[in-house]
Amino acid sequence: MSFELSDTESDDPDEICLETDNTNLETFYLIWLDPHVNTDKHHLEAQQRLRALISHLVTFDDVDTCRKYITQAPLKHYLVLIVSGQLGQKLVPRIHHINQVINIYVFCANKALHEKWAKEFQKVTAIFVSADDLISQIELDNKYRQKLAESLSFNTFNFNDVQAGQSTVGLNGQFVYNQVLMDVLLRIKYNKADKSELIKLCNTQYRKDPTELAIVKEFQHHYTSEKALWWYTRDCFLYKILNKALRMQDIHVLFLLRSFCLDLCQQLQEIQCQSKIKVYRGQLVSKSELTTLKNSLNQLISMNSFFSTSVSPQEASAFLYSKYTSTDLERVIFEIDANPNVVTTKPFADIRSQSAFVKESEVLFMFGSIFRLGSIEKTGDNIWRIRMTLCGENESGLKAVLQHMTNEYGNKKPNLHLLGMVLWKMGKFHLAEKYYQRMIRELQFNDPLIIDLYTDLSSIAAMRGSLDDTHLHPEIVPADLDCYLPTHGLYDIDEILNELAKLQMVVNVHRDQWRYLLLVDQNVKTGPFTIDLITPHIGINKYDRIDFDVNNLFVEKDCTKHLGMRVDITYPPYSITLEKIVDNIQKKRFYLLAGDDNKPCATVIEERMNKMITRGWKQIDETLPPVVPNPGPPSNIELTPVPKTSPVYQKIFEKMKLTFGGNDLKIISIEQIKNAELESIYEQAKKVIQKQTGLPDGNQMTLFHGAKGK
Structure with missing residues (x-):
């Protein structure tokens, strides 16, 4: 019998619980879209049988909510869909291109009626009118799907x-x-x-x-x-x-x-x-x-x-x-x-x-x-x-390298301290801290090892903010809020550093209360550039987008945010979702994020683009809609001003004052973003805000809730 137990360690899992980053421990998601999925007795019975095949079952009764869930799925997860005939005809054309979607089953009352549109889509496996036949096919296909899980x-x-x-x-x-x-x-x-x-x-x-x-x-x-x-x-x-x-x-x-x-x-x-x-x-x-x-x-x-x-x-x-x-x-x-x-x-x-x-x-x-x-x-x-x-x-x-590592770690007592040390060396600072803290909770308060653990924790904290006392050139430290990190609390800076490390990029991290500034390849002739990450504040809508701006060190301060690249990391795992940004950095590709209509910076943008191209970067285009799409219902696409008398406004204002210090902060306006399609119309929304505020770069001042000293 393994699972050997030690009598000297805590028996209470709640005292030392460390959350995993995954809400679904398995690879597959089963998504069922049907107007009666949660109301019809037979559908509810089928749900129980389906969970025995794919445990993570999510149900929807409207197309838009289902589509949004699918588009936000992590890249290395696989989605299996069951759709009703009528709703499937609306959803499938909009999500069929998504790589995570591997199978689509149509479950309807009239097979002949839906065969015509379904046969146009390769991922539609079959059409069923019987729940028994549907479940049997999903069970049969699971064997092949499991091979995908062994990627x-x-x-x-x-x-x-x-x-x-x-x-x-x-x-x-x-x-x-x-x-x-x-x-x-x-x-x-x-x-x-x-x-x-x-x-x-x-x-x-x-x-x-x-x-x-x-x-x-x-x-x-x-x-x-x-x-x-x-x-x-x-x-x-x-x-x-x-x-x-x-x-x-x-x-x-x-x-x-x-x-x-x-x-x-x-x-x-x-x-x-x-x-x-x-x-x-x-x-x-x-x-x-x-x-x-x-x-x-x-x-x-x-x-x-x-x-x-x-x-x-x-x-x-x-x-x-x-x-x-x-x-x-x-x-x-x-x-x-x-x-x-x-x-x-x-x-x-x-x-x-x-x-x-x-x-x-x-x-x-x-x-x-x-x-x-x-x-x-x-x-x-x-x-x-x-x-x-x-x-x-x-x-x-390889032998000499592994022998060196064995000499360094192999003779140490295998415990959470050693695990934390290895994670620290791997650059996984957040995880290292978690296991150090876990071990501290397991030890007696007078154990001498606690001193070593706290000493290491201090060193890790110093490394995570290694440039806190460094005065970087003002041209790469924009004063206004530039971009947001996710708001759900699972974000970890170490994941970005790990992705960049795969490209053998040297990254210095500047950290303060409200952002990370990553200074990349400072001593490389074709660099340096920065990645500016802004942490979220009170009241930020969950659809906020993150911009990774490639800011060369020799550009005028107020015009550094018009070239760069953009990636949505709203949902984990970030090391996977960041493949796009890492790929663009590796291949030296950049976007033009602001158009020529931005007259005050037009010349600087052109100079900036020429400098990037001279350094070997290549401009690529983002596909943007020509106009802001019809917003449809008022709650779907709008920027709603937050009243100055509201508690939300006051909380944001006080938080901004606390963050930036001093009373010279002036809030032009605070807008609450209510936009389910924000990812596809982001650039056009910026123009709307520019028009509302009359500012040449209004998005930087108000879309992200504030600016300093303006």
Whole structure:
């Protein structure tokens, strides 16, 4: 029996609970749009049956609310839709292009009536008039959908960077520190509070799914380490949430599941393959992932999740011919040669004897397994064949780096302090602070380790605001509010820093009460530029948008915000949603955010554009509507002035005074944004505000609630 318990640590999960960043622990969302979905008895009965297939079920009875929910879904989540015939005819054309939408089922009373429009959309799987037939098809398709959930997640290690002395920075750093992190997680002793928190988390996730709740209860009372692989291969919550946590690098879910992961590792070691073997894996990968693999030939990659393979190439490639394809996905077959003599800590094994599905041929590799990319070629049937060889940690160039990390962390006591140290080194300051604070709560008040923990917390806080005492050039410190961070409280600056670190960008962080200013590549000839992030204040509407402005250091102060790029990060996970901004930075592309009608800055904008182009940046266009769309109902699109006598106005005004200090602050106006279509008409809304205020750059002064000294 694993889940080894320590009697010296807290038993109360509520005292040390650390929230996960995911409201849905699984990858799939089931969305049902029907005017009777929550009122008809038969629809309500079907909901219970559907939750047994996809636990996260969300229902809607109007098209606009449903469409908005779909458009805000995180990129690496998958949406399965059930739509009524009439509402589906309105919704499907508006969301069919969204990559997250993978299947659409039409459930209606008249199949013939809706076949004509439905056949125009590739993602419409079928039309049903029977709830039993609908549910049976969704259950059948789940097997193929689960393959999508096993999407590739990996890190690369480039030997050329080792020779250049960059073995633990940039992409190599992610590779190395991920190995260290997983090693530390597996070595931390499990306690009652951790298991209680895991069960509580699962009970919350599956509170509306009695079938899965029963399995959670069974796991809670009857799990044994000898059955770890059986539980992993069972069609239940463990497989789903563990693989998503590994793929998304949800550290806290992995922290709670670490004992289960250790049991899996130990059982794989017990049945480790004893001779060389060739295995295969069919995979749909994005074009960008394939490009990364092509650029990593003869280098190493480590898999962030368990890597399931088959001894049969036919079985492995069967999924590649399924209906779950899109223009962004490429079909890939991995061909892997594995020699058990080269592995030491990352076992692999044929798990048929331990699997819940004995008939399936499966060879499972431990997460963190390392492979060398041998070749990539496209076959005649448009499938990319990628040949890899399993490697150990003794690879030339990698061995010394990992040995250095082992010397630094391997001899330390595996506890939350060590976990926090690794997260700190990885740049995950927020998570590091959380685990330090968690350990402080677990220790006795007179434990000498508390002093070390508080000392480290002070150092982390100083690093997060490392430029607080630095006087940056005034031209890159705009005085007015420029852009907003999300208002829901899950935003983490570390996620942005991690994304930029993937490009090996050097970022200095200036932090104060109301914003972050990221100074990027200060010493690079083609830089520097800034990313200005403004924190939200009282009364800000949830549809606020965030601008990332690329502000060169040598531009006049009041005209730095007309060139840049824009991305919506209103919903997590930000490391995923930020791919657009990171891609634009990497490719040196920028937008013209303000048009030529802005006469006072027209000349400066032109000069600014020329400077950007001279430095190798390329202008790209945003697709904007020619006019502000008809707002329809008054509550749909409007900017409503907040009365000066209202409590909301006074709260915002006092907050602004407190933030900026002094009594010289003048609020021109405060507008409450009520705009469900704000993302698509943002630029036109700015012009409306300019007209209302008579200011050349009115959006900066009023759309974002204020300005200093104007």
